[in-house]
Amino acid sequence: MTRPPSGNGPIPPGGRPPHPGQRPVPPPPPGYGQRPGYPQQPGPGQSGYPQQQPGRQPAPGYGRPPGYGQPSGYPQQPGQAPRQGFPPPAYGQQPGYRASGQVPRQPAYRPPMPPPPAYAQAGAPPPVRPAPPRRGRWASILVILILVISTFLVRAAVRTGLNAFGSGDSVQTTYAPTPGGESAGVAATVDNPLLAGEDLTLVPANCKYTPWSTEVGTARTFFETAATCLSNAWKPVFDEINLPFEAPKVNVSADTNGITTLCTGNSSNFAAFYCSADQTIYMPISQLQTDLFKNDWVVYLSVFAHEYGHHVQAQSGILGKVHQQRRDAGTRSDTGLELSRRTELQANCFDGMYLASSKGGGALTTAQIGVARTDSYHRGDSAGDMRDHGTSQNGGAWFELGFDKNRTAQCNTFSASGKQVS
Numbered sequence: 001m002t003r004p005p006s007g008n009g010p011i012p013p014g015g016r017p018p019h020p021g022q023r024p025v026p027p028p029p030p031g032y033g034q035r036p037g038y039p040q041q042p043g044p045g046q047s048g049y050p051q052q053q054p055g056r057q058p059a060p061g062y063g064r065p066p067g068y069g070q071p072s073g074y075p076q077q078p079g080q081a082p083r084q085g086f087p088p089p090a091y092g093q094q095p096g097y098r099a100s101g102q103v104p105r106q107p108a109y110r111p112p113m114p115p116p117p118a119y120a121q122a123g124a125p126p127p128v129r130p131a132p133p134r135r136g137r138w139a140s141i142l143v144i145l146i147l148v149i150s151t152f153l154v155r156a157a158v159r160t161g162l163n164a165f166g167s168g169d170s171v172q173t174t175y176a177p178t179p180g181g182e183s184a185g186v187a188a189t190v191d192n193p194l195l196a197g198e199d200l201t202l203v204p205a206n207c208k209y210t211p212w213s214t215e216v217g218t219a220r221t222f223f224e225t226a227a228t229c230l231s232n233a234w235k236p237v238f239d240e241i242n243l244p245f246e247a248p249k250v251n252v253s254a255d256t257n258g259i260t261t262l263c264t265g266n267s268s269n270f271a272a273f274y275c276s277a278d279q280t281i282y283m284p285i286s287q288l289q290t291d292l293f294k295n296d297w298v299v300y301l302s303v304f305a306h307e308y309g310h311h312v313q314a315q316s317g318i319l320g321k322v323h324q325q326r327r328d329a330g331t332r333s334d335t336g337l338e339l340s341r342r343t344e345l346q347a348n349c350f351d352g353m354y355l356a357s358s359k360g361g362g363a364l365t366t367a368q369i370g371v372a373r374t375d376s377y378h379r380g381d382s383a384g385d386m387r388d389h390g391t392s393q394n395g396g397a398w399f400e401l402g403f404d405k406n407r408t409a410q411c412n413t414f415s416a417s418g419k420q421v422s
């Protein structure tokens, strides 16, 4: 399909040097992180951004090898019994993404991660302590009552979808898994029907994107129009594999104030994300770094297409299976985080596929694709972040693979090597 501009070369081990115009990334504060706050302004013309040969698999060799340890700042091991009295999980997405790029992320946005949330609890209910040595029947009964009640509350929290994975999500690239809304499709990842056919592709389509503005009504129309185009692009693929496809809901707001979701609860500390529990893509304009990207609306479209990619995963059954596997492995165990990265990087690949479809239909220019490509190389995990999204290099590589190949089978991050999803 559409080929990228020429002049690309292999990505050297360790990644490419920073873009000439790149600003130094401020060292992240400790704790769990969000996507990097876009340290740089995409340069006009987009020359010099890292590229890959069209059709190549994501370049191996960069990034950390698998087997890294737990991210810093995690107070507990996955699967560990919860402490008494910890606050309700407030994950979903990476909180602090807000830093809007140029400003160092505010510590206030990156609170220490709550203890492994509901899933860990559900999987490993609080251990029953040995009965205290003869303090009397009433004391024993009291202890048992407390344990029973706390277990009940924890399970209730799980059922109501107050999160689930602390899968951080963040930024523009996030999904907030929850139990619920996960029964769609076929519960499988690597061998999901969506990834099976070699020719499953998004056909070129000319989307009539409406003008972009940060004014909420205008932005809402923009995303709703894009959502229609995305549905028109993806539904035929689901028809092809005989799976039903329902369009997601889209929630566009000026900011996060007062936005309550099944995935984030009452927290207003989130960025754009997809919540599988209510099948909704949340796009708070204040979290899109519009001060940085200005009228380069293809960046917002790309973020939206990534989130839409999570909906595609949910509809196909990939997301439900991933959630189950993460619960089993421990959401923040090495395996759990690797599953998160495979999920996120696949959404990048789907994002690239959609942009290829849109470019092929004449709705996006080559220059806009360049902007989106550049952007895709700047949203990975930063040092100190929870390793849940993958390196920036891998993020860009998977986006490019999706764009260049435009085949779902090429987006099978679940069959990729550890390096490709590091």
Ligand SMILES: [Zn+2]
Pocket (backbone or CB within 6 Å): 169, 172, 173, 174, 175, 306, 307, 310, 344, 347
């Ligand atoms: Zn994501």
